[in-house]
Amino acid sequence: MASDPQKQGSGKLYDYTEGNGYPGDQQALRLRRISSPASSQNYPQFNWSSAPSEEDENGNSEPHRDLRSAPLPMALKRAIRQVQQMHVPVVSSVESWKRKKTKSLHKLKDNARGFLTLWNKSLQKIGGNFGGGVQSYFLFLRFLVVLNFVSFLLIAGFVLIPNIVFRSDGTSLANSTGPEKCMEYDPNPQGLVVFYKYFLDLLSGTGFMEYSYLFYGYYNNTLGEDRNFSYNIPLAYLFTVVFYFIFCLICIIARMGTAARVAVATGGSTVANYSMIVFTGWDYGCLGGKATKLKQNNIHYRLQVDLEEERIKKQAAALTSCQKVVLYSLRVLMFLISCGLIGAAFYCIFLATNFSQQRSGEQGILGLIFEYLPSIVITAGNFLVPLLCDQIALIERYAPSTTVIMALLRAVFLRLVSLGALLFTLWRQITCEGHTDSGACELCQYNHEVYPCWETRVGQEMYKLTLFDFLINVAVLVLVEFPRRMVVDNWPSKLAQWVGRQEFVVPYNVLSLVYGQTVVWTGALFCPLLPLINTIKFVILFYCKKITLFYNCRPALKTFRSTTSAFFFLVVLLFGWILATAVMIYSLAEIRPSMGCGPFRFLSNIWSIVPTSFYSLSTTTQEFLFFIGSQAFTIPLFVLSCVVMCYFIALASVYGKNVALLRAQLKLEGRDKQFLVKQIAELSRQLQIPKHNGVQDCR
Amino acid sequence: MGNKQTIFTDEQLDAYQVRLLHGRYHELAPHLVPMDYTNDPDCKLPLALIVNMPELKENPFRNRIVEAFSEDGAGNLSFNEFVDMFSVLSEMAPRELKAIYAFKIYDFNVDNYLCKEDLEKTLNKLTKEELTPEEVELVCEKTIEEADLDGDNKLSFTDFENMISRAPDFLSTFHIRI
Numbered sequence: 001m002a003s004d005p006q007k008q009g010s011g012k013l014y015d016y017t018e019g020n021g022y023p024g025d026q027q028a029l030r031l032r033r034i035s036s037p038a039s040s041q042n043y044p045q046f047n048w049s050s051a052p053s054e055e056d057e058n059g060n061s062e063p064h065r066d067l068r069s070a071p072l073p074m075a076l077k078r079a080i081r082q083v084q085q086m087h088v089p090v091v092s093s094v095e096s097w098k099r100k101k102t103k104s105l106h107k108l109k110d111n112a113r114g115f116l117t118l119w120n121k122s123l124q125k126i127g128g129n130f131g132g133g134v135q136s137y138f139l140f141l142r143f144l145v146v147l148n149f150v151s152f153l154l155i156a157g158f159v160l161i162p163n164i165v166f167r168s169d170g171t172s173l174a175n176s177t178g179p180e181k182c183m184e185y186d187p188n189p190q191g192l193v194v195f196y197k198y199f200l201d202l203l204s205g206t207g208f209m210e211y212s213y214l215f216y217g218y219y220n221n222t223l224g225e226d227r228n229f230s231y232n233i234p235l236a237y238l239f240t241v242v243f244y245f246i247f248c249l250i251c252i253i254a255r256m257g258t259a260a261r262v263a264v265a266t267g268g269s270t271v272a273n274y275s276m277i278v279f280t281g282w283d284y285g286c287l288g289g290k291a292t293k294l295k296q297n298n299i300h301y302r303l304q305v306d307l308e309e310e311r312i313k314k315q316a317a318a319l320t321s322c323q324k325v326v327l328y329s330l331r332v333l334m335f336l337i338s339c340g341l342i343g344a345a346f347y348c349i350f351l352a353t354n355f356s357q358q359r360s361g362e363q364g365i366l367g368l369i370f371e372y373l374p375s376i377v378i379t380a381g382n383f384l385v386p387l388l389c390d391q392i393a394l395i396e397r398y399a400p401s402t403t404v405i406m407a408l409l410r411a412v413f414l415r416l417v418s419l420g421a422l423l424f425t426l427w428r429q430i431t432c433e434g435h436t437d438s439g440a441c442e443l444c445q446y447n448h449e450v451y452p453c454w455e456t457r458v459g460q461e462m463y464k465l466t467l468f469d470f471l472i473n474v475a476v477l478v479l480v481e482f483p484r485r486m487v488v489d490n491w492p493s494k495l496a497q498w499v500g501r502q503e504f505v506v507p508y509n510v511l512s513l514v515y516g517q518t519v520v521w522t523g524a525l526f527c528p529l530l531p532l533i534n535t536i537k538f539v540i541l542f543y544c545k546k547i548t549l550f551y552n553c554r555p556a557l558k559t560f561r562s563t564t565s566a567f568f569f570l571v572v573l574l575f576g577w578i579l580a581t582a583v584m585i586y587s588l589a590e591i592r593p594s595m596g597c598g599p600f601r602f603l604s605n606i607w608s609i610v611p612t613s614f615y616s617l618s619t620t621t622q623e624f625l626f627f628i629g630s631q632a633f634t635i636p637l638f639v640l641s642c643v644v645m646c647y648f649i650a651l652a653s654v655y656g657k658n659v660a661l662l663r664a665q666l667k668l669e670g671r672d673k674q675f676l677v678k679q680i681a682e683l684s685r686q687l688q689i690p691k692h693n694g695v696q697d698c699r
Numbered sequence: 700m701g702n703k704q705t706i707f708t709d710e711q712l713d714a715y716q717v718r719l720l721h722g723r724y725h726e727l728a729p730h731l732v733p734m735d736y737t738n739d740p741d742c743k744l745p746l747a748l749i750v751n752m753p754e755l756k757e758n759p760f761r762n763r764i765v766e767a768f769s770e771d772g773a774g775n776l777s778f779n780e781f782v783d784m785f786s787v788l789s790e791m792a793p794r795e796l797k798a799i800y801a802f803k804i805y806d807f808n809v810d811n812y813l814c815k816e817d818l819e820k821t822l823n824k825l826t827k828e829e830l831t832p833e834e835v836e837l838v839c840e841k842t843i844e845e846a847d848l849d850g851d852n853k854l855s856f857t858d859f860e861n862m863i864s865r866a867p868d869f870l871s872t873f874h875i876r877i
Binding site: 070071074075078273274276278279280282283284285289292293296299300303304307666667669670671673674 | 758760779800801805821826827830837842846848849851855858859861862867869874875
């Protein structure tokens with residue numbers, strides 16, 4: 001009898017082996033009460049007589065998959081499977097071999113996917129211990145590593161290797177026209193070089209590193225020839241760089257598409273906040289007392305933040321108009337102050353870059369410091385200004401989520417503006433403040449005295465920025481985070497506990513990645529090997545950040561939403577891309593290439609290699625390309641794209657309406673069910689009363 | 700598992716993982732659990748032993764999890780139910796299955812509805828009772844308001860499943876690694 005309740009859960013599928021005689025009524029009653037408290041009435045009814053259908057092309061047969069996902073107890077599933085296996089049709093040996101092969105291929109595919117995806121296990125471990133927000137940072141980092149590596153392969157294949165192959169031979173594509181003075185360029189160091197100078201040169205890209213494959217100046221403007229195959233090196237260089245930008249754009253947008261799909265499917269993260277937190281907030285994989293406590297604090301914090309937002313919204317709605325005016329004017333003031341801060345940072349960087357350029361001839365350590373002055377000022381600005389902006393945000397009194405977004409946007413703007421300031425300063429000096437017909441630029445339309453090869457110079461600046469960024473990250477890790485953790489762990493004082501262990505703040509780390517990538521994009525035209533350097537830098541950064549995460553950091557109390565954050569990171573990356581593209585387009589079209597170096601010497605601007613090479617193509621190709629560029633082709637193409645876009649917009653709106661309709665229908669079904677249940681209760685009550693009377697009468 | 704009487708093939712459950720689980724089940728109570736399952740012994744471990752596993756020890760819902768997977772509702776798990784529990788909580792279980800069992804776990808009074816008392820208990824376990832009663836009240840109200848579709852002031856399984864389908868993190872949080 002004790003085992004009866006257990007058997008009841010499985011219902012009518014087990015034999016009742018008890019031989020105890022029960023009164024007929026009670027046995028019937030027991031059989032009627034099929035479900036025990038533990039089993040849910042939501043178990044789907046299993047159709048015993050269904051034969052297994054043909055296998056689909058995945059190699060999984062449908063009933064097996066259904067069985068796995070059916071919420072039945074394990075013992076029941078086993079029984080069902082036993083019955084199913086008896087139904088398995090007899091197949092010929094060829095068929096069964098084919099089926100076995102598809103299954104093993106499927107398994108192989110799964111294994112390969114797990115193996116080839118870089119750092120899968122590390123990412124799982126990070127996500128398990130620190131949550132989705134931190135994991136999204138590392139996923140973003142992995143995406144950038146892969147992007148940079150593929151870009152490097154592209155550049156190596158089309159620019160580096162042909163240059164190495166066709167180094168010595170090849171006919172020059174343009175004749176030297178222009179004053180002799182412009183063509184003076186001698187980057188090789190003269191005389192005996194002190195040993196430590198090699199180290200300084202490595203850090204600043206000068207000296208032995210300047211005239212090498214690393215920078216633009218080393219590449220020739222020749223047409224590499226080999227039997228009946230000619231390779232136009234300057235054209236290849238240009239097209240590779242342009243294609244690299246387009247390729248990066250496509251990758252970013254493709255990734256944004258997948259991230260956006262998740263965000264749209266969940267209907268926006270602001271809806272159904274509380275229910276999400278309550279039911280999906282707890283991470284069942286949390287191990288250990290500390291992680292659990294942290295998770296609980298985390299959930300507590302999130303709920304409090306949401307409640308706080310509600311409260312602030314209510315307060316904001318309850319403000320009198322006088323208070324509203326005060327608040328808004330305060331916000332405008334703070335906005336102006338933050339713009340002022342960013343402008344001040346811009347000006348400081350401008351001054352620093354000017355100073356650095358003036359003192360560029362210094363030797364030794366002092367010279368190195370002057371070389372790195374712009375980078376130092378940029379890093380200092382990137383550290384100080386967000387701190388000040390955080391204080392400003394306290395006065396503005398936005399809702400917490402808006403505050404976070406505002407802070408991030410300000411930090412992004414600051415970073416990109418810093419880079420822009422550096423580029424602006426360089427531009428001023430290269431083109432003599434835009435007046436290319438006066439002063440030092442009169443002779444060659446660029447400042448040939450200070451910059452005999454200005455592209456290499458710009459490339460060196462970008463190289464220095466990348467390197468400095470990397471060194472700062474490693475230095476902060478070694479000199480700040482490890483000591484901080486050692487102090488906090490081993491020194492039991494109130495101050496140490498208040499400071500606490502480092503928190504891994506996701507947004508600022510992501511911004512630093514975006515900044516690094518923007519620098520690489522800006523410098524790609526002038527320093528073709530920069531993507532390779534960046535790949536190595538990001539790989540080392542991954543391991544460094546992982547180490548610091550596990551040893552030095554405690555999980556952040558304030559979590560960053562992981563689903564919308566992936567999309568946000570990519571949007572910010574896109575801003576960086578736009579800045580880099582603007583710089584590239586300007587350099588291609590407006591500034592005269594150096595006459596002493598590089599693959600585009602003696603041309604009036606970099607882009608003019610395209611028309612020049614165009615006329616060396618065959619006539620049919622020329623006519624074809626003219627046709628594509630003409631109005632007879634582009635206007636119909638444009639009209640067609642508009643039509644296709646309208647179609648997709650219409651499709652999207654129809655799907656949206658469908659979703660809303662289905663949601664409403666779901667609500668209605670619920671109400672119907674409620675109504676029917678009430679009806680059943682009514683009816684059964686009505687039926688029971690006369691029946692009961694009948695039984696009473698019988699007795 | 701000692702011999703091949705089991706009807707699971709490699710595609711259903713990785714035999715290695717079943718052996719692993721059996722090892723864990725055995726070490727909870729070495730004198731109770733037989734090593735040989737040939738004769739399909741009827742051996743159940745009580746709740747108190749199972750919630751002492753390191754994966755479950757700190758989980759505030761440990762009692763409910765074990766009760767949801769036990770047939771008698773009191774938390775005594777046979778080996779089949781033990782495997783069931785960890786397979787639903789693994790990363791390969793489909794979303795619908797996880798949603799069904801998540802609903803059962805949060806349904807404290809086992810009436811197939813998540814009523815306000817269930818939510819209050821869930822919330823208290825989540826935040827270790829650090830929220831004030833007014834805050835608890837407010838959050839429960841808002842949760843029901845957001846997820847209740849049929850307007851009966853409690854969440855049925857359909858409401859729950861609909862809400863879960865819009866939660867992208869559900870699959871990754873409702874997951875225990877063993």
